[in-house]
Every structure is written in C-alpha cells, then in structure tokens.
Amino acid sequence: MQKSLSVYDSDGSTFAPLVVIELVSETKEEAIAWLLNRVRDKQQDGGAELLVEQLTPGAQGTEKDNPNVYVVGASWQRLLYGAEDVGLFKEFKDGSMRGFTYANKHNFKEFQGDGDGFLSMAECQYIIKHGLDNLRAKDEAHVPGYPKMKLYPGKSVIRRMQSKGILVQVFPLHEKEELKRLSFSWFKKIKLSFQPLDDIRHYFGEGMALYFGFLEYFTLALIPMALIGIPYYLFDWEDYDKFTVFAGFNLVWCTVILELWKRLSASLAYGWGTLSRKKAFEEPRPGFHGVLGVNPVTGRAEPLYSNAKRQLRIYLLSVPFVLLCLYLSLYVMMIYFDMEGWALMIHDEEPTFWTGLLLFIPSIIYAVVIEIMNLIYRYAAEFLTGWENHRLESTFQNHLVLKVLVFNFFNCFASLFYIAFVMQDMVLLRQSLATLLITSQILNQIMEAFLPYWLQRRRNKKAHKRMIKTMEDKELPLSEQVKLEADMSTYLGTFDDYLELFLLFGYVSLFSCVYPLAAVLVVLNNVTEVYSDAFKMCKVFKRPFSEPAANIGVWQLAFEAMSVIAVVTNCALIGMSPQVKSYFPESETQLILWVVGFEHFLLASKFILTFVIPDVPKHIQIKLSRLEFESLEALKKRSIKLKKKQVPSLNLKLNFFVVC
C-alpha cells in the first residue's frame, strides 16, 4: 500500500498517475482539449471515464521540455468495472480462478473494503490502456484542428493520433518502491534461488513472466545434459564413438522437456488467471491501411484490404526475397569454407602458434557476419511484413516470426549441416560449433544488455546535471520521474529474447552430441541471460504494458518443430558414427535402412507421446471443468426459473395436438 505520487484532478481531488500520454509539443489546443474531454467523458457517452491531468513541469523545467505530457489515472470503481470489461480472472474465495465481476466482488479472495489494493498496478495500467484504445470516434469527421486526420465512427482515436504522429507515446509508469523490491529479490541477491515469477508477473504482466519462466525452465532442463556432457568432454575428447548414447539421450530429452513445459505453463497460466480467459476481439493493427468498408464480423466501419492482394504481395515479393536472402547466406557460407581452407593451407605449410590461432579466425569472422546478417535481415523482414499489410497484430507477428525463423535457422545452422553431412568432418564440426556458440553469445550479451545500459547511463547523466538539487534517486518529483522514464528506451517485446533461446536450443538439441560442452556453455549463457534480461527490464527500459498470455504462443510450435528436426539430425549422426557402422560391416544399405526405420519409430513415438501426455495437468483440468459445469448449471436454473415465471401452470395447456 503505497500512496506514492499523486496529482490533483480538476475537481481538486487527487489520483495516482498510472499512464503517461505524450503529444508532440506543437499539437493544436483544440485537438488537446477534445482528446482530454473524450478521455474524461462518461462511458455511457462514449468516453473512457478516466482521470487525466497535464503534468506540471517541475522547478527544473526548462523551455526545451515538451509541455504536452499528460498523466492518466482512474477511480477505483472505474478500474474495477474495467477489470470486468477486460475479462480479468481473479482468485475466488474457494481458491479457484474466476472471471471478476463487479456485482460479485466481495466473493473474491483478496477483495477488502473498497477494493483498493485488489488490482495490481500493472493490471490497472492494462485496464487504462484498454480504455484508451477503445476510445472510438463518434461523429467527428476528423481530429479537431487537423482536417487531414480523418476519423470515421468506430475508429480508435488513440490509434489514429498515433499513426498520424501527434501522439508520441503512451506508456505506463514505473513504481519505484515495488521495482526496488523486485530488483532485489530478482537479481541483486547473491544467493542461488528461483526467480520470483509471481512478483515478475505482478509487475510486468503474464507475457513477460512466462518468458522468464521459460528461460529458467530451459536452463534447469539443460542441467542434466550439461552434467552428462562434462565427463564426455573430459574423458572422450577425441573418442566420439560413444556419442550415440548421448544422441539417444538428446532425442528423448528434447521431446520430453517441451511436453512438460506445456503442462508447467498451463499451471502458471491457471494460477495467473489467463488460462481460461477469453481472447477479446482483435482490432486492426495501427499500421493497417485499406479502403473504408464494413467489417463482416463487427459490422463496424473499418479499412478493408483484399486478401488476394496480400497473398500476391507475399508470394510475389516476400517469398522471393526470403529465398534470395537464403541464397546470399549460402554464398557467404561458401566464402567461409574458402577462408577455412586457406587458413588450413597456411597452417599446414608452416605450422606455428600464430597459424594455429589463425585456424579459428574464419569461424569467428563468420559468426560475426552471421549476427550482422541476422540483424539486417530482421529489419528487412519487419519492413516486408509491414508492407504485406496484415489486418491483425497476431497474423503480422506470425508472418514475421516465420520469416525470421527460417532465415535465422538457415543462417546459423547451414554451415553446421554442411560440415556434418556433406563434409562428414566431425572435428571441424566440433570446432565450428564451439566458435559459433561462444562468439554469438558474447555478441548477444553486448548488444542486448551492455549497449542499452551504456546509452541509458549517458542519458541519465544529462538528466542528473539538470537536477543537482534533488537527492540521488530518492524523492524525485513526479514531473522529473515522468521525464526520465519518457527518455528511456522502449522495450520491443520478447521476440528477440525468444529467438535467441530458440537458436541456443537448436545448437544443443541438434549437435550437442558432437560437442557435449555445448549444454554447459548454454547453461552458463542462460544464467547470465537471466541477470542481464532482468537488469534491462528493471533499469534500462520503460515499463512495458503487461500483456495477458496463457502460453508462449507461436514459440512453442517453433521449439517443437526444432525438436522434430533434432530427431532426424541425431538419427543421421548416430548412423554416421563408426560405432554403429561397425555393426554392419558388409552392407551400407542395411545400416541406412535400420537407421531410417529407427528414426521413423522415434518420430511416431514422439507424435504419440505429444498426443498422449495431456497439455493441462489433471488437477487443473478438474478445476476448469468444475467452473464450466457450474456455469452450465446456473444457466439451466435460470431457464427453469424463467419458465416458472412465464408459464405458471403448464397443465392447463395440455389439450392440443402434438404435431411432427
């Protein structure tokens, strides 16, 4: 319970600022007044019924500061009604999770008194964001003062102002006290422990908490592999005879951990109330454009864009572009092999310590080039997917993920596949894998945590200069805090973090039988990743809006696809091992048929396993069924009651023909 900062409303009452809206400094007065009125209007009148005030610049305010910064809050009633609107699930008195309703509020476990403290700040901010996003134009033809900024009934006002550039940003505020506590339990403590997932979820929302949960789970799941890998590395360095056992372990491991994660994630999501939450109807994404028409689902005016045109764009431009990029990546790979051969030649001619070192140079260069290509491609893919003009953010994301995954997979693993199956050179494979893994990890850590932190510090120093009077960090006035946070970088979502995990998962599941230390390296990387990610979330970035999520979405699929590829790859590696080959000394055909048969058996078992292991643990399944059953029963009772009212005596009306 923190009374923290507060602003005075126009009525003189105070409210806690939750969300900041920043408009460009030259926004016309009438547009601002109109927007604020719409935000303050009652919901019955089509407003958002929120509290909003201009941020009064602090004592240190300079002329350069943007005056058009507004803080938004809401009354507790508004927030509670909003919780019902967005379909928040909360813990009921009996311990089950139920959709919150205002009428039923006192039956929820943590509801006390007026209900202050019932919703977490992240939830409040999510509700406010939902309210702002759903602020729709009524009969305004355009934003007042901007005749070119067309509106039509039903268009989201905030989205239009954002896409036209008057609205710079909308972001939720950090909570100093809470953040300090979270940082301490998360990454400042030295002692080894699990991450405080519930607290993370409380502060950053479910989507983020699931990412960190997955990161932690993945790291723990790697530990047995790392433990097995160490003796392999220590004792059998050049004797890769025994790697069949390791490959077999790999196979089972990557199937089982993904299945178990599904169950764990369902448990987490149930506890957080997102498992059975219904998805709201999705609005068109901000960048979507088209001819104004009528949406066949909602019946609302909305831009429409022909699906055929989009398909044309995808197949005539995006697909060829991706193929071209793949070809380019192949070309770079070939250059790498040339360099590799050249370095080997020099080393063979006159082997010294320096030429020995030179052997690693091509791999390192290649690893750096791969990272750069991935980065450039990432931007190209984003541009291209935007240009494909998908209506929904979710389809946009799916197409983007697909593009990026295919390229990154190819870019990172093509050379390894080539070495393993075309050159069949296990020593080179091991060396390349090690160099790729280590280099890309170092690069990633720099790009992800160090660079943003350094940029942040430079900015902070500037800010600090401006406010010499205020004590360090302690009691910043609201206006200063808002300005500090407004300048922080924006966190762009978990995409890149998951992508990194996906590639690491690939290195481990595909080839770790050749280089057993891979798992150890990945575990080390993940441990630092937890800390650097936690640090960047708490210190480097603006607070992101919490995103309700029931699972890791399309990434589950991506990881599962990788695990299927891993089965095939590991079987092929097993088939190529001298140990297995020695069983079929006379006939290579026999060997291949056995390996293929074994692989088919494994793939079949994998699919059966996926099918047999229930995705949701039984005790949660029971709770969900109970809820569903209760709502069904309630419906029946209501209908019987209704019947009682409408037909007081049914017996009187028996005297008619029943006709089929």
Place this chain on the structure above:
Amino acid sequence: MQKSLSVYDSDGSTFAPLVVIELVSETKEEAIAWLLNRVRDKQQDGGAELLVEQLTPGAQGTEKDNPNVYVVGASWQRLLYGAEDVGLFKEFKDGSMRGFTYANKHNFKEFQGDGDGFLSMAECQYIIKHGLDNLRAKDEAHVPGYPKMKLYPGKSVIRRMQSKGILVQVFPLHEKEELKRLSFSWFKKIKLSFQPLDDIRHYFGEGMALYFGFLEYFTLALIPMALIGIPYYLFDWEDYDKFTVFAGFNLVWCTVILELWKRLSASLAYGWGTLSRKKAFEEPRPGFHGVLGVNPVTGRAEPLYSNAKRQLRIYLLSVPFVLLCLYLSLYVMMIYFDMEGWALMIHDEEPTFWTGLLLFIPSIIYAVVIEIMNLIYRYAAEFLTGWENHRLESTFQNHLVLKVLVFNFFNCFASLFYIAFVMQDMVLLRQSLATLLITSQILNQIMEAFLPYWLQRRRNKKAHKRMIKTMEDKELPLSEQVKLEADMSTYLGTFDDYLELFLLFGYVSLFSCVYPLAAVLVVLNNVTEVYSDAFKMCKVFKRPFSEPAANIGVWQLAFEAMSVIAVVTNCALIGMSPQVKSYFPESETQLILWVVGFEHFLLASKFILTFVIPDVPKHIQIKLSRLEFESLEALKKRSIKLKKKQVPSLNLKLNFFVVC
C-alpha cells in the same frame, strides 16, 4: 404436419407418442407407478415433465405380449424448453445459426404460431431421451419394490433400471410417412443423384448424416483415382514400371481429400447447428461401477474408480492381450504363406486349369479367416474395454477404437506388407490384394445387409401371421407398430461402418499403385454400400436416437494416421520400382538416401499443409466470429447498464486515494 398416431393422456388430452419404454413383464407395480410419477412430475420438483401412457394392447393382443410397454411424449412447451436445455442450434432470422432460447423463440426462422413443426421428430425424441436420462433419484434409497436396486441422490434413474435389467429398452418410434418419403428419395429412386443428406439428418440426426456424407464424399474422391486406374489396368497390366506416377498421385490425393473433408464437414455441421454447440457434461456410462464418492467436478455423489487401477488393467491385461492377438494373427499369416507355397508347388508340378484355380484358394481362405478373426477380436475388445471400467462413454469408445484399429490394421495389412517389402513379389502382392479386397467386400455385404434383412423378414412373417385382419403395412394400429419396432434389431452405431471404410481407405491408399483396379472395386463397393446401409437403416433396424455430432470424431484422426502410413509405404514402393532403381545403377545407398529424403520432404509438406489449410471455411469462420463478437458486446452493454443502476453518480466518490 402429420397428426399420425396419438394416445390419450390420463387427463383425456392426446399426445403424439415419440419414445417407447419397455419394462420386463414381471416388474413390480410400485416400481412402475413410481417411475411413471417421476416421469410426469414437474421439472421444479425434479421430474421430467413428460407425458407417458401405457400402451393399450391392440385387438390382436395375445397373452404372450409384454404389458409393460409405455409410450412417452411431451407438450410443445416442454419440448421447446428442452431444446433450450440441450443447447439446440437453429436458424435465426438473419440466416445465422444460434442457440435456441424460449424467450427469443419468435426470432427463429422457422418458428410459426405455437411452434409446432419447429422441431423435427428426431429432435423431439432426442430431447425426451435427454429428459429421461436426467431423471435423477432424490432421497429414494432404492427403486420401490426392489430393495437391492440401490439409488443415491443424483443417480440417473433410467440408467440404474437399465443396468439392473428391469428396463429392457428405450427407443424412438419410426415415422411411417416421413420414412417412406426418405426411403424413396434416398435409395428407391433409380436415377443417379447425391444423397438427401439434410433429410437424413432430419430423420436420423447429425451423426448418421455425417457418416453417409463421408461415405459419399469418399466415393466421389475415389472416382478420379478409379478413372486413372482403369487405363493402367487395361494397358500396363504386367508393366508396373509406371506405377511411380500413380504412387505420387496417391500421396497427394490422400492428404488433400482428408483436409477438404474437414472443411466440408465443418460446413455441414454449421448448417445443422452442431458446429458451435457446446458439449454437455458427460455422465458416467451405464456399465461404469465403483465405490460411491463425490465427483470433484460436479460435487454430486457418483461411483469413483481409481485411475491407477484402470491403468494397471490396461497395461497388465489389455496390452498383453492385444499383443497376443497380433502374434496369433502373424501365426495365421505364416500358415497362409505355407499354403500359398504348397498350392504353387502343386501347380508347378502339373499345371492344369484346376491347379490354376487352386492358386486362389489360399488367399480366399485367408480372407475369410481374417474376417472371422476380426469379428471374434471385436467382441473380445469390447469385453476387455468394458472391463477396463472407463467412466465416460467417449473414453470407452476411444479405447475400443484404438484396440480394434490396431488389430484390424495388422490383421488385414500385415500379409500385404510382408509380400511387398520382405518377399518383394509384386505379382503375388497384386493377386493377394485383389482376393482380399473382393472376398472381404462380399462377406461384408452379406453380414451387414443380407443377414439382418433375412432375420428381420423371418420375424416379420411371424408378426404378420398374428394380424391377418389388418391391411398390409398401411394403417397399423399404434400398439402393433410399437410391437413390430420393438422386435427389430438395434442399430449399434456407426463404428463398424466407419471401420469398413477405414480398411478400404487403407487398401486404396497403401497399395493401389500396384493394383490400380482397387479404386474401381472400392467405388463399386461404396455405391452398393450406400444402398445397403440406407436400406438397413430404414427397413431393418429400430430407429436410433439422433446423436448430435460436429465431425466424424476419432475417425478423422484414424484416417489421417493411415494417410501418413500411406506416404511412407508409397515412397518405399516407388523406391523399389525398377524404373527408379535404374536411375541409380551403381549405388543402392544413393537410391535409398534419395527416397528417404523425398519421403521426409513429403511428410513435412503434409504437416505444413494440414497446418496451413484452415479447418473451417472462411465464410463460416466469419459467421462464428460474428456470433462471438455479438455475445461479447451484449455482455459489455449489460455490464454498463448494471453500472448505471448501481452507481448513479460516480463523480461524487472521486475524493479518495488511489493506492497501489
């Protein structure tokens, strides 16, 4: 609109009899009186609120007739409320399908006047069955008059009486006029046309209509294959060089038709209102037993049976039993090959016309033995699955289907796989396939249609003797009709029909490239199957209760699994063809690697295709989303209205601290 037969209620009003309940003739009076009262009681008092009368024996009634036959009907109101209870979907005024509610009844398209004719007779019967099944014991400790027939609060009365054997059967009555019309348009017309699926659904319900729809679809889908197969058969009889093209066609065909069927079935189910219908909570199946406890979902008293015990039964008895049966089947197969070799030896020694004929004898005997083994195993599997004591009918069915499928697949196809891949004898494969296919089809038609029809005729003759006075079929009095129908065989569900289709699909998709006439034979079989199945449904069996179904359920999965096996088999057959082998004259290893690579590519494409093709056609998806969106909006409006009522002035309460 047919006034048909009617019975007088105890009040003197008439009602149309819909469902028949038959109790054993020596049932005690008090049990009957109690049951009838419970059936007639109002729903508020825990009754079923149905109309029920004893069937007055006709003039021809003999002493041998069972007097305890009751006909059940219901008032139109009761049926309409029941339609709401069971969650029936009906066409709304705007053409969409919506859950029927009594309050909203006039907004449904076909609702006129009182609502007579709004529900089909099959729907009425389903509603009555639902009402009877949900008749639950209140505080009775046992069925009156039968102290051993224990009841507990919440136990379904009908199910208990059925499992204890006092209730012989509950079945819906046929509708003479409607049936005549249906029979005419279905199988009595000579002209070629599609089946009247909507009428079938109207009379027999969605489950049955989907079966016939699938049968028809499958037959149509086979026609291109049959057309391609004929020239293959005519011109390339011994030249199986070209079968790679056919195998390739097979591959694409079996994937595509299954995907398209999913979409077609979704369209059908949408039109019939079962696509978005919610599944009701499933009661324990009648045979389920256990220690009385509390169901964790419903909180009702219910027998419980430990899952661990069930798993033990499955893994310690069922699985070994299935494996034993598979071994037996393998043993029989080996005997068949011995016989085959023996016949060949005789033929080779002294080839005459008779020894040429002898060559076919082993295959024919084997085909008959396979059918007999399938039949015996079917009963064993049913017994075993019953003994596993599954709580739900659906899990029971799944376990039964799994057991039967594995065995039938093995039993029917093991010899073909052995011939194809171990003996690599394509001529024998073709011959075995032809004999198996033709013999099993002939046997099936006899077992399925001719035998029941013959039995039925024998029974009918007896019945006819008893009623010399009545005109032929025309105006049978109710009591006679009921007795006639009560004596008809009971239709045991679509299981065996789907199983037959599944095996035919297997023959065609797995091996038809070797014997292109297979598709032609299957098409011919399916055409007769349509007629014989239609005939048996209309003339041979009791009318079954209609079963709402949105898809063909577990069979879709079974057919998809078969199509995956077909990809693997066809790739292997392609790899074995001399044509393909000639491309790799020097190295068999190369050939195998290419085939395996191609197969993996095909499997991957298949899974991607399954993923990419949406299961529900777009226009139906839009309609479903619109419904969902509307219900969401309605909910929101209600909550805003509620809010208006509860908090007349929100502004008064602004003056408090917002605390996080």
